[in-house]
Amino acid sequence: MITLASDFGSPYPAAMRGVVARESDARLVDVTHDLPRQDVRAAAFWLRFVLPEFPPAVHCAVVDPGVGTDRDALVVRAGDHLLVGPDNGSLLPPARALAGDAASPGNRDGDAAPEVFTWRVDDPASSTFHGRDVFAPAAAAVHDHVFADGGDLESLDRLAPADDHVDLTIPEASVGDGGADGEVLVVDDFGNAITNVPGDAVPGTPGRDAPDAVSVNGESVPLVRSFAAVAPGERLVAVGSHGYLECDVNRGRGDEAFGLGPGSSVSFRW
Amino acid sequence: MITLASDFGSPYPAAMRGVVARESDARLVDVTHDLPRQDVRAAAFWLRFVLPEFPPAVHCAVVDPGVGTDRDALVVRAGDHLLVGPDNGSLLPPARALAGDAASPGNRDGDAAPEVFTWRVDDPASSTFHGRDVFAPAAAAVHDHVFADGGDLESLDRLAPADDHVDLTIPEASVGDGGADGEVLVVDDFGNAITNVPGDAVPGTPGRDAPDAVSVNGESVPLVRSFAAVAPGERLVAVGSHGYLECDVNRGRGDEAFGLGPGSSVSFRW
Amino acid sequence: MITLASDFGSPYPAAMRGVVARESDARLVDVTHDLPRQDVRAAAFWLRFVLPEFPPAVHCAVVDPGVGTDRDALVVRAGDHLLVGPDNGSLLPPARALAGDAASPGNRDGDAAPEVFTWRVDDPASSTFHGRDVFAPAAAAVHDHVFADGGDLESLDRLAPADDHVDLTIPEASVGDGGADGEVLVVDDFGNAITNVPGDAVPGTPGRDAPDAVSVNGESVPLVRSFAAVAPGERLVAVGSHGYLECDVNRGRGDEAFGLGPGSSVSFRW
Numbered sequence: 109m110i111t112l113a114s115d116f117g118s119p120y121p122a123a124m125r126g127v128v129a130r131e132s133d134a135r136l137v138d139v140t141h142d143l144p145r146q147d148v149r150a151a152a153f154w155l156r157f158v159l160p161e162f163p164p165a166v167h168c169a170v171v172d173p174g175v176g177t178d179r180d181a182l183v184v185r186a187g188d189h190l191l192v193g194p195d196n197g198s199l200l201p202p203a204r205a206l207a208g209d210a211a212s213p214g215n216r217d218g219d220a221a222p223e224v225f226t227w228r229v230d231d232p233a234s235s236t237f238h239g240r241d242v243f244a245p246a247a248a249a250v251h252d253h254v255f256a257d258g259g260d261l262e263s264l265d266r267l268a269p270a271d272d273h274v275d276l277t278i279p280e281a282s283v284g285d286g287g288a289d290g291e292v293l294v295v296d297d298f299g300n301a302i303t304n305v306p307g308d309a310v311p312g313t314p315g316r317d318a319p320d321a322v323s324v325n326g327e328s329v330p331l332v333r334s335f336a337a338v339a340p341g342e343r344l345v346a347v348g349s350h351g352y353l354e355c356d357v358n359r360g361r362g363d364e365a366f367g368l369g370p371g372s373s374v375s376f377r378w
Numbered sequence: 379m380i381t382l383a384s385d386f387g388s389p390y391p392a393a394m395r396g397v398v399a400r401e402s403d404a405r406l407v408d409v410t411h412d413l414p415r416q417d418v419r420a421a422a423f424w425l426r427f428v429l430p431e432f433p434p435a436v437h438c439a440v441v442d443p444g445v446g447t448d449r450d451a452l453v454v455r456a457g458d459h460l461l462v463g464p465d466n467g468s469l470l471p472p473a474r475a476l477a478g479d480a481a482s483p484g485n486r487d488g489d490a491a492p493e494v495f496t497w498r499v500d501d502p503a504s505s506t507f508h509g510r511d512v513f514a515p516a517a518a519a520v521h522d523h524v525f526a527d528g529g530d531l532e533s534l535d536r537l538a539p540a541d542d543h544v545d546l547t548i549p550e551a552s553v554g555d556g557g558a559d560g561e562v563l564v565v566d567d568f569g570n571a572i573t574n575v576p577g578d579a580v581p582g583t584p585g586r587d588a589p590d591a592v593s594v595n596g597e598s599v600p601l602v603r604s605f606a607a608v609a610p611g612e613r614l615v616a617v618g619s620h621g622y623l624e625c626d627v628n629r630g631r632g633d634e635a636f637g638l639g640p641g642s643s644v645s646f647r648w
Numbered sequence: 649m650i651t652l653a654s655d656f657g658s659p660y661p662a663a664m665r666g667v668v669a670r671e672s673d674a675r676l677v678d679v680t681h682d683l684p685r686q687d688v689r690a691a692a693f694w695l696r697f698v699l700p701e702f703p704p705a706v707h708c709a710v711v712d713p714g715v716g717t718d719r720d721a722l723v724v725r726a727g728d729h730l731l732v733g734p735d736n737g738s739l740l741p742p743a744r745a746l747a748g749d750a751a752s753p754g755n756r757d758g759d760a761a762p763e764v765f766t767w768r769v770d771d772p773a774s775s776t777f778h779g780r781d782v783f784a785p786a787a788a789a790v791h792d793h794v795f796a797d798g799g800d801l802e803s804l805d806r807l808a809p810a811d812d813h814v815d816l817t818i819p820e821a822s823v824g825d826g827g828a829d830g831e832v833l834v835v836d837d838f839g840n841a842i843t844n845v846p847g848d849a850v851p852g853t854p855g856r857d858a859p860d861a862v863s864v865n866g867e868s869v870p871l872v873r874s875f876a877a878v879a880p881g882e883r884l885v886a887v888g889s890h891g892y893l894e895c896d897v898n899r900g901r902g903d904e905a906f907g908l909g910p911g912s913s914v915s916f917r918w
Contacts, residue, residue, distance in 0.1 A: 109399065113392075117837035119680035119694050122653075123889075126701025129649065129677060136677070137399060137406070140389035145838070146899055154389050161396025161510065173899070176874020235855070235873045237889030240701065297387035298415070315505070333505045334446020349393075349507030359416055359443070379669065383662075407669060407676070410659035424659050431666030431780065567657035568685070585775070603775045604716020619663075619777030629686055629713070 109165035110251050113139035113155060114239055115146060116170070123240040124168070131248035134166070134255070146173040148198045150294045150370065152276055153302075155202035157350045164188035166255065168239075168247035171198050176235040181227040181242055182273060183250055185261060187220060190254065192227070192247045194238070197276025200224075224273050228266040281305040287323070287377035292368050293352070299361025301368040302354045305376055307347030314347060323377040324355060324366065331378070335359075345376070379435035379525075380517050383409035383425060384509055385416060386440070393510040394438070401518035404436070404525070416443040418468045420564045420640065422546055423572075425472035427620045434458035436525065438509075438517035441468050446505040451497040451512055452543060453520055455531060457490065460524065462497070462517045464508070467546025470494075494543050498536040551575040557593070557647035562638050563622070569631025571638040572624045575646055577617030584617060593647040594625060594636065601648070605629075615646070649705035649795075650787050653679035653695060654779055655686060656710070663780040664708070671788035674706070674795070686713040688738045690834045690910065692816055693842075695742035697890045704728035706795065708779075708787035711738050716775040721767040721782055722813060723790055725801060727760060730794065732767070732787045734778070737816025740764075764813045768806040821845040827863070827917035832908050833892070839901025841908040842894045845916055847887030854887060863917040864895060864906065871918070875899075885916070 110128055114121055121141040128136055139158060144150040151171035159167055164187075172194040180195035186206035191199045203222035227246050234241045246266075253259040261267065281290030281304045290305040312318035315333025322331045322345050330338055331345045338344045340359040343366065348354040353376060356362040363369060380398055384391055391411040398406055409428060414420040421441035429437055434457075442464040450465035456476035461469045473492035497516050504511045516536075523529040531537065551560030551574045560575040582588035585603025592601045592615050600608055601615045608614045610629040613636065618624040623646060626632040633639060650668055654661055661681040668676055679698060684690040691711035699707055704727075712734040720735035726746035731739040743762035767786050774781045789806075793799040801807065821830030821844045830845040852858035855873025862871045862885055870878055871885045878884045880899040883906065888894040893916060896902040903909060 113389075118682040119653075119698055120836070120889075122679040122698040123701045125677055125679075126698060126703075129675075130701065130703040135399075137395055139392040139395075142388040158389055158392040158396060161393045161400060163396075163400040174876050177876045234887075234889040236875070236886060240889060296390070335506070336444050336447045346506060347504075349390075349504040349510060383659075405669075407665055409662040409665075412658040428659055428662040428666060431663045431670060433666075433670040566660070605776070606714050606717045616776060617774075619660075619774040619780060 109137060109163065109255075110134040110247050111137045111139050111159070111162060111165050111167045112141070112244075113143060113151075113167065113169040114141045114171065115143040115151070116141050116239060120237065120239065123237070124244040127240055127244040128168075128248050131245055132252050132256070134248070134251045137162075139167070139169070143171050144294065144370075146171065147370070148173065148196050149276065149278065151198040152201040153278060153293050155198065156205045156278070159189070159202045160205050162189075164255075166190045166192060166247050166251040167202070168243050169193045169199060169202075170239040170243050172196065172238060175238050180270070180273065181229050181238070181246060182270065183225045183227050183246065183261070183267060184222050185225070186222040190250055190261070192243050192250060194243075195226070195270075195273050197274040200275050201278050224270040225261070225267045226270045226273075228268070279304055281309070283309040287375065289373070289375045292370055292372045292374060294370055295363045295368070298356075299363045300348065300354045300356045301363045301366055301372070301374075302348055302350065302352055303374050305353040305374070307351050307353055310347070310353070310378060319378045325375050329355070379407060379433065380404040380521050381407045381409045381429070381432060381435050381437045382411070382514075383413060383421075383437065383439040384411045384441065385413040385421070386411050386509060390507065390509065393507070394514040397510055397514040398438075398518050401515055402522050402526070404518070404521045407432075409437070409439070413441050414564065414640075416441065417640070418443065418466050419546065419548065421468040422471040423548060423563050425468065426475045426548070429459070429472045430475050432459075434525075436460045436462060436517050436521040437472070438513050439463040439469060439472075440509040440513050442466065442508060445508050450540070450543065451499050451508070451516060452540065453495045453497050453516065453531070453537060455493040455495070460520055460531070462513055462520060464513075465496070465540075465543050467544040470545050471548050494540040495531070495537045496540045498538070549574055551579070553579040557645065559643070559645045562640055562642045562644060564640055565633045565638070568626075569633045570618065570624045570626045571632045571636055571642070571644075572618055572620065573622055573644050575623040575644070577621050577623055580617070580623070580648060589648045595645050599625070649677060649703065650674040650791050651677045651679050651699070651702060651705050651707045652681070652784075653683060653691075653707065653709040654681045654711065655683040655691070656681050656779060660777065660779065663777070664784040667780055667784040668708075668788050671785055672792050672796075674788070674791045677702075677705075679707070679709070683711050684834065684910075686711065687910070688713065688736050689816065689818065691738040692741040693818060693833050695738065696745045696818070699729070699742045700745050702729075704795075706730045706732060706787050706791040707742070708783050709733045709739060709742075710779040710783050712736065712778060715778050720810070720813065721769050721778070721786060722810065723765045723767050723786065723801070723807060725763040725765070730790055730801070732783055732790060734783075735766070735810075735813050737814045740815050741818050764810040765801070765807045766810045766813075768808070819844055821849070823849040827915065829913070829915045832910055832912045832914060834910055835903045835908070838896075839903045840888065840894045840896045841902045841906055841912070842888055842890065842892055843914050845893040845914070847891050847893055850887070850893070850918060859918045865915050869895070
């Protein structure tokens with residue numbers, strides 16, 4: 109299986125699908141092509157969220173503001189998964205989740221660290237669309253060599269261990285007994301402002317034995333188990349499906365109601 | 379085959395795709411993930427429109443404003459199809475169309491009523507993303523048991539006949555000899571305002587022997603066979619591909635030109 | 649393999665996927681369903697850009713402002729590919745690229761001209777959704793006859809050589825030694841204004857031995873190899889992945905910064 113993820117919208121991903129279908133018989137699954145544009149950290153967050161749900165696969169993930177510069181192309185081995193994409197840090201948080209060495213909601217049992225390789229890029233046909241010209245062919249070649257033919261990743265001619273590479277760590281919140289100080293990592297399509305404060309920082313379980321409300325940047329907001337616990341249009345704090353606290357509105361946009369966007373500071377007190 | 383439908387936009391559906399691909403070898407086809415947000419009736423309308431085109435499959439359809447409440451998870455048997463989703467009525471209109479007992483544009487020959495079962499949900503990992511944590515695994519399990527292994531649906535451990543369930547009926551228009559009074563069910567991406575007045579309420583066939591114009595809420599509008607029958611920017615009434623009268627503009631938005639939205643009353647006279 | 653492309657957005661393409669999955673065992677790949685609405689020339693441009701990346705397939709491509717009129721349905725043979733869609737010219741530029749007789753970025757080695765056939769349409773169920781009622785079934789039938797069963801395209805009952813058909817040629821720029829006069833063909837999702845001036849009209853290679861800047865409608869703009877060569881928010885001209893000059897902004901919208909839209913005249917001087 110080869111999965112494709114990007115911030116390319118439409119119709120550019122079709123060219124990547126075509127290349128993969130032409131070069132490989134692998135099953136092809138789109139993750140999404142609507143990742144936040146050129147936002148490497150948001151890409152890392154979302155890929156870390158969704159890729160651990162997949163069976164072992166080659167994940168071709170291209171959010172690449174440095175396309176056309178001399179940044180490297182990477183192949184990362186993470187447990188039974190392989191990731192292919194640009195050397196800008198976006199692959200590392202999902203790779204750590206897949207390899208099982210990070211405190212990730214999508215964690216697996218293993219404890220190996222990801223191994224990072226560079227993929228040699230010959231002068232490409234295009235300097236603006238490496239998704240089509242570099243990463244899709246690399247994903248197809250890596251898939252067929254390792255998954256279809258059972259070869260060693262290391263025996264691929266274009267591959268070499270990476271001397272160094274860009275790393276990226278999703279920032280951690282500061283958690284204490286009475287609260288946590290963090291920031292908004294991403295805002296999703298629904299307008300939910302997802303923070304980096306882990307849900308288990310809150311004492312107890314929302315809707316059961318946790319406090320009924322928390323303070324968000326000084327204002328009291330219901331802490332609930334699900335959106336439907338407050339009336340439509342009302343604000344709420346919940347533990348999202350990624351395991352983090354998020355600032356939401358039932359049937360509305362939390363980012364607007366709370367005045368929060370990616371990078372905004374959020375201080376919770378309970 | 380497992381189909382996926384939701385109002386999740388992007389990138390959440392990727393997690394559902396991952397779960398299904400991990401749990402089952404079923405062919406996976408996306409229906410859409412852009413159903414109108416948390417609009418159960420619109421979901422029922424669109425699912426009833428598109429699902430009858432598919433071959434027998436497990437259809438996992440999640441528009442779920444009650445996620446995290448104690449609403450049940452359902453499995454509905456409808457002819458050779460199975461539907462999996464929340465107990466909020468959204469599955470019933472498409473199930474009746476698939477089972478063949480409703481006057482549906484996508485009707486089949488059969489005449490069986492849908493059979494409704496509950497799916498036992500263990501305390502889920504998340505109270506906000508049952509698409510990933512409840513319905514996708516249920517769809518995979520149901521598919522593999524029934525479609526892959528040829529087992530009886532009833533022999534699934536988590537399944538029990540539903541004592542009761544939420545039903546939903548798409549409202550019917552009041553049709554007379556000289557006209558019909560109905561409402562707008564949905565507005566599509568093109569801005570077409572789709573009503574619940576069946577096209578065959580109109581005497582004759584538009585563009586052939588039907589009246590050249592109808593009155594829509596008191597104003598005369600051309601009744602045509604296709605958009606191209608009026609000039610760009612002009613209003614028209616046509617029988618849409620779902621079999622209902624719709625209020626449209628050639629290369630424009632009918633909802634704006636007619637001042638109509640979901641739930642608006644529409645009175646046609648001919 | 650059957651590919652699907654349209655301007656239908658969501659959820660209408662689901663009905664096409666259902667029909668194809670019901671009528672054929674072919675692998676199904678979506679190209680895009682967000683082609684510019686009812687813009688035949690833009691469809692031709694994008695299809696010419698992406699379809700040549702695919703392996704031999706039946707490409708069902710429906711951008712069809714004339715739906716419901718008596719325009720023909722076409723099947724076009726282009727090398728090892730077949731295209732199915734409305735007779736409005738949209739299929740011809742991609743067919744020439746696939747057949748290999750045009751100066752196309754996605755050109756192949758062959759030199760055959762596309763062969764155009766009409767597909768006989770019986771009175772369809774709907775006069776507004778030929779994607780579902782005409783073209784998807786035609787694509788499935790053509791695929792199974794030719795690709796699955798190895799039959800001759802010509803032996804299909806509904807097929808006849810087209811006496812005539814609508815052609816469409818993407819306009820060519822006027823290129824001289826000191827510059828080129830062309831127009832904007834399409835604006836992509838990123839806001840990049842893609843012109844019809846071929847990249848090789850510029851002397852040398854941008855970022856290497858080409859001029860550092862060009863004049864765009866009288867204003868000097870950096871000519872670069874990649875977006876990252878200018879600061880965020882700055883304008884640039886680059887050779888896009890389709891081989892044409894495009895007017896862009898690094899991490900911004902070129903169409904707005906340059907005041908350009910589809911059809912706008914663009915005069916480059918170097």
